[in-house]
Every structure is written in structure tokens, then in C-alpha cells.
Amino acid sequence: xxxxxxxxxxxxxxxxxxxxxxxxxxxxxxxxxxxxxxxxxxxxxxxxxxxxxxxxxxxxxxxxxxxxxxxxxxxxxxxxxxxxxxxxxxxxxxxxxxxxxxxxxxxxxxxxxxxxxxxxxxxxxxxxxxxxxxxxxxxxxxxxxxxxxxxxxxxxxxxxxxxxxxxxxxxxxxxxxxxxxxxxxxxxxxxxxxxxxxxxxxxxxxxxxxxxxxxxxxxxxxxxxxxxxxxxxxxxxxxxxxxxxxxxxxxxxxxxxxxxxxxxxxxxxxxxxxxxxxxxxxxxxxxxxxxxxxxx
Amino acid sequence: xxxxxxxxxxxxxxxxxxxxxxxxxxxxxxxxxxxxxxxxxxxxxxxxxxxxxxxxxxxxxxxxxxxxxxxxxxxxxxxxxxxxxxxxxxxxxxxxxxxxxxxxxxxxxxxxxxxxxxxxxxxxxxxxxxxxxxxxxxxxxxxxxxxxxxxxxxxxxxxxxxxxxxxxxxxxxxxxxxxxxxxxxxxxxxxxxxxxxxxxxxxxxxxxxxxxxxxxxxxxxx
Numbered sequence: 230x231x232x233x234x235x236x237x238x239x240x241x242x243x244x245x246x247x248x249x250x251x252x253x254x255x256x257x258x259x260x261x262x263x264x265x266x267x268x269x270x271x272x273x274x275x276x277x278x279x280x281x282x283x284x285x286x287x288x289x290x291x292x293x294x295x296x297x298x299x300x301x302x303x304x305x306x307x308x309x310x311x312x313x314x315x316x317x318x319x320x321x322x323x324x325x326x327x328x329x330x331x332x333x334x335x336x337x338x339x340x341x342x343x344x345x346x347x348x349x350x351x352x353x354x355x356x357x358x359x360x361x362x363x364x365x366x367x368x369x370x371x372x373x374x375x376x377x378x379x380x381x382x383x384x385x386x387x388x389x390x391x392x393x394x395x396x397x398x399x400x401x402x403x404x405x406x407x408x409x410x411x412x413x414x415x416x417x418x419x420x421x422x423x424x425x426x427x428x429x430x431x432x433x434x435x436x437x438x439x440x441x442x443x444x445x446x447x448x449x450x451x452x453x454x455x456x457x458x459x460x461x462x463x464x465x466x467x468x469x470x471x472x473x474x475x476x477x478x479x480x481x482x483x484x485x486x487x488x489x490x491x492x493x494x495x496x497x498x499x500x501x502x503x504x505x506x507x508x509x510x511x512x513x514x515x516x517x518x519x520x521x522x523x524x525x
Numbered sequence: 526x527x528x529x530x531x532x533x534x535x536x537x538x539x540x541x542x543x544x545x546x547x548x549x550x551x552x553x554x555x556x557x558x559x560x561x562x563x564x565x566x567x568x569x570x571x572x573x574x575x576x577x578x579x580x581x582x583x584x585x586x587x588x589x590x591x592x593x594x595x596x597x598x599x600x601x602x603x604x605x606x607x608x609x610x611x612x613x614x615x616x617x618x619x620x621x622x623x624x625x626x627x628x629x630x631x632x633x634x635x636x637x638x639x640x641x642x643x644x645x646x647x648x649x650x651x652x653x654x655x656x657x658x659x660x661x662x663x664x665x666x667x668x669x670x671x672x673x674x675x676x677x678x679x680x681x682x683x684x685x686x687x688x689x690x691x692x693x694x695x696x697x698x699x700x701x702x703x704x705x706x707x708x709x710x711x712x713x714x715x716x717x718x719x720x721x722x723x724x725x726x727x728x729x730x731x732x733x734x735x736x737x738x739x740x741x742x743x744x745x746x747x
Contacts, residue, residue, distance in 0.1 A: 336541030
């Protein structure tokens with residue numbers, strides 16, 4: 230079907246008019262736009278879910294460091310910790326945090342991941358969807374529905390701003406991934422269309438202003454750990470909306486605020502590594518060591 | 526403008542760690558391969574600015590070589606490309622430079638073999654790339670379209686002769702850019718197409734008088 234869903238308002242309207250869930254509208258739109266069947270859209274989505282699972286599985290059993298030697302063994306540490314002392318918030322919390330780190334560490338080892346929406350934020354959506362799906366024992370179709378729902382959120386936000394730290398800071402990478410995950414979690418937990426969008430909105434609102442200041446320009450510090458934080462952050466948003474807590478600022482206006490915040494953000498804090506953590510005393514020392522390693 | 530997709534957000538399945546510095550590097554390598562049309566004997570990769578500064582940490586060096594050898598963004602060969610058999614048949618070197626006149630993520634492929642060619646490209650973010658120069662000519666190849674590249678003698682009627690052949694095949698032209706050294710000298714044409722073009726039409730275009738060079742650069746799948 231030919232749907233116009235360039236804003237959250239239009240998306241909700243299309244859902245209500247057709248009495249459909251968000252993922253149904255999106256899969257029909259994608260099928261229409263690219264002249265393929267909705268089954269093909271779902272098969273492509275499933276392929277991505279399987280790649281996400283593979284990355285988690287390999288990431289959980291490795292502690293190989295990255296080229297820089299800075300990161301790569303946090304998943305192993307966290308697993309050890311949980312073995313000795315289970316997480317205060319239980320199994321789901323353990324899974325989400327370890328899956329997010331495992332995926333990001335696979336990324337920095339130059340192994341295979343799914344950019345979602347970007348490589349630097351690749352741990353968040355898989356951690357939330359796959360951990361929650363395991364805990365709730367849902368079907369494969371439910372996982373696909375959740376990932377399409379997450380993708381719809383990113384799709385709409387990206388009509389207004391490119392998903393790149395260089396354009397709008399980390400709010401456009403890990404921030405958007407957290408909003409996407411909040412929507413996916415709400416879909417998995419049986420929330421309404423309005424609640425799903427609301428969850429994304431609450432999550433996005435809470436990351437406005439998040440900068441991109443990676444040490445040495447690498448997708449490592451603070452990216453790896455941030456993925457674990459923002460995956461948990463998504464669950465907070467889902468819990469709030471399922472209690473019918475609503476964002477007082479409508480979704481599209483929050484996206485506008487994010488775009489404006491991205492424009493106002495200093496270029497020094499947008500993936501140039503010329504400010505923030507990158508230019509702390511320790512950040513500079515790490516960068517200098519790295520330059521030696523790069524042979525420049 | 527490109528039709529936006531759900532899978533711009535969820536995808537690609539790729540080798541980490543960076544969409545711009547790793548996946549983008551592979552895609553630039555693939556485009557350079559498609560333009561050069563064969564594996565060169567020797568390549569010098571000139572990396573500029575951020576590509577030069579953080580390239581090794583992001584595997585940009587490996588990605589460029591892997592793409593040039595024909596591996597895709599999700600290939601497991603990228604990480605160990607230097608040990609890959611195909612890499613033993615080609616001589617490669619890297620140079621690192623800072624140049625404020627170039628894009629932050631810029632690269633030149635200086636290719637030597639049956640012909641010598643320099644191809645310049647940029648990784649413009651989120652895995653998107655563009656080839657901006659082949660030898661001295663400006664181009665605009667993003668890999669999102671099947672793209673036809675021509676070098677020819679600048680003279681009246683060339684554009685219409687080429688476009689007629691494309692039209693006869695019922696292919697829609699999405700965009701067309703031209704550039705030339707000077708009036709009457711060598712010119713270049715860069716045509717983005719909405720569908721695949723047959724070898725037959727390529728051959729007919731090659732047969733046009735004063736067309737020196739034709740390349741059909743296929744759309745990148747990922």
C-alpha cells in the first residue's frame with residue numbers, strides 16, 4: 230500500500246484509518262515502494278535478526294581486544310560478575326547488558342554485526358529485542374514484528390535528520406537506537422500503537438544533547454559501554470508508557486527539538502574528536518599512543 | 526534522490542567497526558574495482574585526513590583492499606585480508622596525508638596495470654560513498670544506481686547520440702553530469718540509470734566515433 234508516513238502523526242493516522250499495527254503499515258509500505266512482497270520484507274528482516282543473534286553468540290564467548298587494544302574484554306568481565314553475583318534487576322537486565330556489550334565488542338573486533346541504525350550503536354536494538362524475546366518466550370514472527378517496529382521509528386526520524394554522529398551527535402546514533410528499542414520492547418510487551426510511539430518519544434527526549442566525542446576517533450570510548458546503558462534506558466521508557474505515562478511534548482516536536490539541538494551542537498562535539506572526552510588529559514594521551522600505533 | 530527504505534535503518538550486515546571508515550572503505554574499493562574492470566598489478570592507496578588519522582584503528586586500510594579485490598561489506602575476509610590468497614597477487618602500498626582541500630574521509634586509488642588510472646572517492650557518512658574523480662575528470666558515482674561512465678572527444682551531438690541508444694532500450698536516465706578539460710578536448714559523461722543496461726548497448730556506445738572509454742559501473746548491492 231502507498232502510505233505517507235514521514236511523521237509520527239501521519240504514521241498513527243495511517244494505523245488508525247486502516248486498523249493496523251505499526252509494523253503492518255511499514256511492511257506494506259516497504260513492499261509497495263520496492264515492488265516486493267510483504268513476505269520478502271519480513272524475510273529480509275529475519276535475516277537481520279539472525280545476523281544479530283550470531284553476533285551476540287560470538288561476542289559472548291570472546292575477550293579478544295580491538296586493534297587499539299583499548300576495548301574488547303568487558304563482556305567477559307560482566308559475565309564473570311553475574312556468575313558471582315546475579316544482577317540486582319534479574320535475568321533480563323543481565324541479558325540486555327551483556328548482549329549489548331557482546332555485539333559492540335564484535336564490532337570493534339572487525340567481526341560481523343548489523344548497523345542499527347549505525348555500527349557505533351549496533352548493540353542496543355539487538356540486545357533489547359533478543360533478550361526480551363528470550364525472556365518472554367515469543368515467536369519468531371513476534372521478533373520480526375518488533376524489529377520492523379524499531380525500524381519504523383528510525384525511518385521517520387531519518388526523514389528529518391541523518392543518523393550520523395557527524396551530523397547531530399550521538400543522539401542521532403545511540404539515542405535513536407534507544408528510541409527504536411523502546412518502541413520494539415513496547416510492541417513485544419503488547420503495547421498499543423500510541424504507546425509504542427510514546428515509548429520512542431520518551432526515550433528520545435531523554436537523550437537530547439548527547440554528544441559524539443570518541444577518544445582517538447575510534448568507535449570504542451565511550452561507545453561500547455554507552456550501548457549497554459541506552460539499551461536499559463529503552464526498557465525504562467517501555468515501562469513508563471505501559472503505565473500510560475505520556476510525553477507532554479508530541480513525538481514530531483521532540484524530533485524537531487533533536488534536529489535543532491544537533492544544529493546548535495558545536496562541531497567539536499560531532500564526531501571530530503576535538504572536544505569532550507576526546508580532549509581530556511587521558512583522552513589525549515590515549516590518542517597519542519594510538520597515533521604511534523597507526524604509524525603516523 | 527534515492528527511495529528511502531526501512532533497510533537504510535536496519536542494515537547493512539557488515540564487518541565492524543565503522544559504517545563510514547570500514548563499510549564505506551569496502552564500498553569505495555568495490556566501485557574502484559568496477560571502474561578499473563580488472564584486478565590491477567599494483568595499487569597505492571592515498572588516505573587523507575580522518576581516513577589517514579584513524580584508518581588503521583577502523584580497518585580502513587583493510588576495507589579498501591578487500592573491496593578492490595571484490596569482497597563485500599559483510600565478508601569475513603576483511604579482517605584478515607592481508608593473508609588472503611587474492612592479496613598475494615597484487616602489490617599494494619599505503620600513503621597517509623593531511624590535506625584540508627580534501628574531504629575528511631578521502632582516498633585516491635592509484636592503479637597500475639594494463640592501464641594506469643587514478644580514482645578518487647569520499648566516504649560521506651553512514652556507509653554512503655561517492656567516486657568524485659577518475660583521472661582528471663569529475664564524476665558522481667554513489668553505487669546507488671547503475672552508472673555509465675564515458676570519456677570522449679568534446680564535440681556537438683555526443684550526449685544525444687548516447688542518450689538515444691539508452692532511450693532505445695527503454696531505460697530511464699536518473700541523472701546526467703558532464704565535464705571537460707577544454708573545448709574540443711577530452712570530456713566525460715556520468716549517467717545514472719534506473720535499470721540495468723545490456724552489454725549490447727554498451728558495445729554500441731563504445732562504437733561511437735571518438736568515444737575513448739566506457740564503463741558500466743553496477744549498483745552496489747550492500
